[in-house]
Amino acid sequence: MAIDTKKCVGCSDCVVACQTENNVPIGYCRDWVVEVMDGTYPQLEIELRSERCNHCENSPCVRCCPTGASHYADGGIVLVTKNECIGCSACIASCPYDARYVHPDGYVDKCTFCLHRVKKGMQPACVAVCPTKCMYFGDLNDPRSDVSKILKKRKHKTLIPEAGTKPQLYFLI
Amino acid sequence: MKSRRQFIKISSLSAAGLIFGGGLLDSLASSILKENQSYFKGPFDFTRTPTYCEVCFWKCAGWVYKDENGRIKKIIGNDDDPNCNGRFCPRGTGGVGMHYDEDRLKTPLIRTEERGKQTFREASWDEALEYIASKMKEIKEEHGPECTALFSHGSGGKYFGKVIKGFGSRNIAAPSYAQCRGPREVAFIATYGSGVNSPENTDIRDTKCLVLIGAHIGENMHNGQVQEMSDAIDKGATIITVDPRFSTAASKSKFWLPIKPATDIALLLSWMHVIISEELYDKKYVEKYTYGFDQLKAHVKNFTPEWAYGITTIKPDQIRETARTMAHAAPAVLVHPGRHVTWYGDDTQRLRAVAILNALLGSWGRRGGFYNPDKASVPHYHLPPYPKPEKTWRDAMGGKYILADLALASGVCDASIPTPDLDCSIRGWIVNGTNLINTLPDQKKTIDAIQKLDLLAVVDTMPMEITGYADVVLPECVYLERYDSLRISQGREPSIALRMPAVDPLYNSKPAYWIARELAKKLDLLEYFPFETIEEELDWELKQVGSSLEEMQKIGVKRLEREVDDLYFADGEDIEFDTNTGKIELYSTVLEEEGFDPIPVYTPHPEPSEGFYRLIYGRAPMHTFSRTANNPNLTDLMSENSVWVNPKVAKEWDLKNDQYIYLENQDGVVSDFPIKVRVTERIRWDSVYMVHGFGHADKRLKRCFGKGVSDTQMITNVMIDPIMGGTGMRGNFVTFRFDNKKTEV
Numbered sequence: 001m002a003i004d005t006k007k008c009v010g011c012s013d014c015v016v017a018c019q020t021e022n023n024v025p026i027g028y029c030r031d032w033v034v035e036v037m038d039g040t041y042p043q044l045e046i047e048l049r050s051e052r053c054n055h056c057e058n059s060p061c062v063r064c065c066p067t068g069a070s071h072y073a074d075g076g077i078v079l080v081t082k083n084e085c086i087g088c089s090a091c092i093a094s095c096p097y098d099a100r101y102v103h104p105d106g107y108v109d110k111c112t113f114c115l116h117r118v119k120k121g122m123q124p125a126c127v128a129v130c131p132t133k134c135m136y137f138g139d140l141n142d143p144r145s146d147v148s149k150i151l152k153k154r155k156h157k158t159l160i161p162e163a164g165t166k167p168q169l170y171f172l173i
Numbered sequence: 174m175k176s177r178r179q180f181i182k183i184s185s186l187s188a189a190g191l192i193f194g195g196g197l198l199d200s201l202a203s204s205i206l207k208e209n210q211s212y213f214k215g216p217f218d219f220t221r222t223p224t225y226c227e228v229c230f231w232k233c234a235g236w237v238y239k240d241e242n243g244r245i246k247k248i249i250g251n252d253d254d255p256n257c258n259g260r261f262c263p264r265g266t267g268g269v270g271m272h273y274d275e276d277r278l279k280t281p282l283i284r285t286e287e288r289g290k291q292t293f294r295e296a297s298w299d300e301a302l303e304y305i306a307s308k309m310k311e312i313k314e315e316h317g318p319e320c321t322a323l324f325s326h327g328s329g330g331k332y333f334g335k336v337i338k339g340f341g342s343r344n345i346a347a348p349s350y351a352q353c354r355g356p357r358e359v360a361f362i363a364t365y366g367s368g369v370n371s372p373e374n375t376d377i378r379d380t381k382c383l384v385l386i387g388a389h390i391g392e393n394m395h396n397g398q399v400q401e402m403s404d405a406i407d408k409g410a411t412i413i414t415v416d417p418r419f420s421t422a423a424s425k426s427k428f429w430l431p432i433k434p435a436t437d438i439a440l441l442l443s444w445m446h447v448i449i450s451e452e453l454y455d456k457k458y459v460e461k462y463t464y465g466f467d468q469l470k471a472h473v474k475n476f477t478p479e480w481a482y483g484i485t486t487i488k489p490d491q492i493r494e495t496a497r498t499m500a501h502a503a504p505a506v507l508v509h510p511g512r513h514v515t516w517y518g519d520d521t522q523r524l525r526a527v528a529i530l531n532a533l534l535g536s537w538g539r540r541g542g543f544y545n546p547d548k549a550s551v552p553h554y555h556l557p558p559y560p561k562p563e564k565t566w567r568d569a570m571g572g573k574y575i576l577a578d579l580a581l582a583s584g585v586c587d588a589s590i591p592t593p594d595l596d597c598s599i600r601g602w603i604v605n606g607t608n609l610i611n612t613l614p615d616q617k618k619t620i621d622a623i624q625k626l627d628l629l630a631v632v633d634t635m636p637m638e639i640t641g642y643a644d645v646v647l648p649e650c651v652y653l654e655r656y657d658s659l660r661i662s663q664g665r666e667p668s669i670a671l672r673m674p675a676v677d678p679l680y681n682s683k684p685a686y687w688i689a690r691e692l693a694k695k696l697d698l699l700e701y702f703p704f705e706t707i708e709e710e711l712d713w714e715l716k717q718v719g720s721s722l723e724e725m726q727k728i729g730v731k732r733l734e735r736e737v738d739d740l741y742f743a744d745g746e747d748i749e750f751d752t753n754t755g756k757i758e759l760y761s762t763v764l765e766e767e768g769f770d771p772i773p774v775y776t777p778h779p780e781p782s783e784g785f786y787r788l789i790y791g792r793a794p795m796h797t798f799s800r801t802a803n804n805p806n807l808t809d810l811m812s813e814n815s816v817w818v819n820p821k822v823a824k825e826w827d828l829k830n831d832q833y834i835y836l837e838n839q840d841g842v843v844s845d846f847p848i849k850v851r852v853t854e855r856i857r858w859d860s861v862y863m864v865h866g867f868g869h870a871d872k873r874l875k876r877c878f879g880k881g882v883s884d885t886q887m888i889t890n891v892m893i894d895p896i897m898g899g900t901g902m903r904g905n906f907v908t909f910r911f912d913n914k915k916t917e918v
């Protein structure tokens with residue numbers, strides 16, 4: 001997934017769309033918005049980013065999960081199998097991005113890249129709703145996908161690359 | 174904005190939020206039992222019903238999805254809808270919370286004791302409507318039927334309007350006019366003979382240069398405009414933002430002009446100066462279509478960027494460079510007229526300056542500027558004529574504000590306060606879907622007017638402050654539970670959209686059509702409601718345009734053919750504008766006739782005194798005025814407002830981030846509630862900023878009661894626009910207080 005920080009307006013539509021799509025209880029979230037401001041008046045810059053699980057290729061959460069509930073699914077998507085999760089929160093401690101939370105029902109929950117939608121050929125809920133169309137989702141291994149094309153064209157970065165997790169979420173800058 | 178840090182805090186606090194999580198959790202739990210990997214299945218392929226969103230005036234059309242238990246699950250934009258292109262904004266997506274909000278009004282209420290004390294008793298619909306009808310009849314007998322008024326901001330207005338008009342009054346006002354976009358409409362009508370209306374005919378999608386002057390697209394989520402601004406960014410358009418605050422839009426702009434507040438007209442005049450003196454204007458267009466160029470040229474001769482610098486604090490070279498950038502992009506340039514424009518009382522003149530600047534650049538009627546909108550014409554069933562009232566609120570205004578093309582909510586409010594020089598004293602109000610206490614500036618005056626009334630009937634979904642002053646409160650069901658009149662929007666293509674109920678009304682709430690018709694029955698006005706149900710009326714109307722209720726229930730939105738000519742003026746096309754001269758009036762003959770400046774002039778406005786800061790307010794993308802402040806989904810994203818303070822000011826006052834303080838304005842009004850400080854470089858040192866719509870004082874709004882400060886409470890100085898009666902609200906100054914104890918005078 002790639003997210004264009006030049007277009008995002010920080011409206012949080014992606015957050016509420018994810019909540020209603022995925023039954024995320026009010027008070028919790030799988031995605032969230034970060035505003036980073038730099039400079040002094042009037043020389044200012046703002047970066048707005050919608051963040052979520054990075055679906056890392058080398059993910060510490062999968063490595064440290066004692067039950068195997070955290071695993072890689074098709075296409076490298078990182079998932080948690082709810083009824084295998086014992087809620088020990090080891091993964092939460094290991095994730096450098098704070099992408100996971102304990103669901104009030106006792107298991108750990110996080111972004112699934114809306115696999116249930118993607119399997120039906122739909123876009124993830126956050127991507128589909130974003131009024132600025134600033135998110136691109138698709139197969140990074142397919143050079144013809146929208147996301148590959150935009151990454152080729154634009155400068156981009158990942159978050160906390162020094163953690164060595166190989167994030168699969170790219171921010172266009 | 175929802176951030177991880179906030180999230181922890183919210184979850185530790187949000188017992189209230191979880192109340193309604195319960196049902197969702199149940200259904201989630203059962204789907205987990207059924208299938209291990211329930212997230213693959215997505216239990217979410219439900220029946221869907223069409224609606225158009227009621228959370229703001231953009232009225233996006235979408236689909237309401239339910240889960241297998243028949244509960245509303247999510248709302249998604251309709252791909253065929255030109256207003257939203259399949260994408261709702263956060264408020265529309267969070268509209269589900271309007272249905273689930275457990276603080277909703279549940280049953281009709283009748284006041285039993287003194288005003289303002291909120292001692293209501295529950296009543297039946299029949300009893301409540303009977304009460305209203307008999308009060309209205311009393312007013313009619315004693316004072317005349319014209320002494321009643323309707324305030325409305327929402328879809329039910331059409332039906333209550335029929336009742337009021339049939340009853341014999343024309344006092345129908347929406348606060349979206351004098352408190353919001355009125356000056357813009359009057360200015361554009363004076364210049365081009367037509368307003369920009371809603372959704373605005375701004376061609377942002379194809380613009381090469383977008384100029385925002387006090388408009389903060391992206392924080393105001395006028396959906397189509399936000400989407401198109403993003404398209405324009407993709408296509409490499411230059412954005413110029415003029416704002417004392419580093420808005421989200423400013424952060425997307427090539428040029429941000431951090432103007433000193435209240436000096437915009439000086440900047441606009443100076444831009445005109447550059448464009449005319451450097452001969453950058455569209456000569457062919459100006460010559461063919463405009464009137465009064467020579468007068469304008471002479472008028473702006475001395476308004477050099479150096480002159481404007483002293484006033485606006487914008488550097489002369491920046492003024493020149495931005496003017497040239499606009500001219501370079503012309504005619505695909507759009508000096509955006511904004512929407513909430515009632516600032517300093519000379520707002521019609523400021524918007525005139527915007528209109529004139531667009532004319533010099535030749536952008537009206539051109540691609541990337543303003544397109545020619547079209548609107549579906551859906552015939553209405555022929556009704557008997559409405560009685561002509563003997564007088565209206567206008568008579569109470571003593572001949573002022575003649576150029577106001579719609580009724581002024583503040584004017585109707587004023588006309589309710591009997592004074593020796595007002596001759597129309599309004600005695601009864603019906604208020605539908607607008608919280609006048611937080612919408613009209615000068616709360617005290619509004620409350621004074623209410624105290625003089627014989628009848629205040631409020632139809633709303635939520636126990637907003639205004640309901641606390643009502644004699645009768647009628648619970649309207651929310652938009653997800655009802656039919657309403659068709660949405661007929663203007664746009665590049667005309668379209669119609671249907672709203673139908675996804676679920677039955679919760680509690681003892683009812684739709685506006687039913688309420689209005691039942692009231693009409695009691696007033697012997699049934700002739701204005703020939704159809705017994707709204708379904709029949711909608712079906713009749715839809716059949717006139719070749720559709721039907723049945724078809725619309727399936728498709729939700731129908732795009733119709735354009736009936737009028739092209740989106741843009743053809744090259745050299747002859748055009749007659751609907752003005753006195755038939756031309757675009759750079760020099761306004763109509764303003765001259767009425768004794769106003771025919772070309773805008775800059776007048777200095779009062780400035781904050783030592784220790785005070787100009788109060789600027791705006792919008793957050795996840796809320797609409799105060800309407801959404803209690804919505805469980807949206808308060809989860811933003812639950813209170815904060816006051817933005819420049820670090821220099823914070824240092825002087827020793828204010829820290831997240832500290833709570835009170836505000837006091839120039840008239841000694843201290844805020845009811847404290848507000849959180851946000852120390853940020855994003856605001857000038859002479860101003861503070863807050864998001865409008867918070868600081869609710871009604872305890873029945875459990876989630877938002879006492880959260881933040883109501884800017885409306887701080888706005889006691891109202892600068893009236895002499896041309897059309899707009900209520901300028903940016904002439905208020907606040908200082909900080911560490912407690913809210915009354916000071917001894």
Ligand code: SF4
Nearest residue numbers: 008009011012014130
């Ligand atoms: S919906 Fe889009 S624009 Fe809004 S915050 Fe999310 S990513 Fe940004």
Ligand code: SF4
Nearest residue numbers: 018111113114124126
């Ligand atoms: S991809 Fe789906 S689960 Fe992940 S943040 Fe977006 S909406 Fe939520």
Ligand code: SF4
Nearest residue numbers: 226229232233262265
């Ligand atoms: S812009 Fe948002 S709140 Fe307004 S009608 Fe559209 S979806 Fe609803």
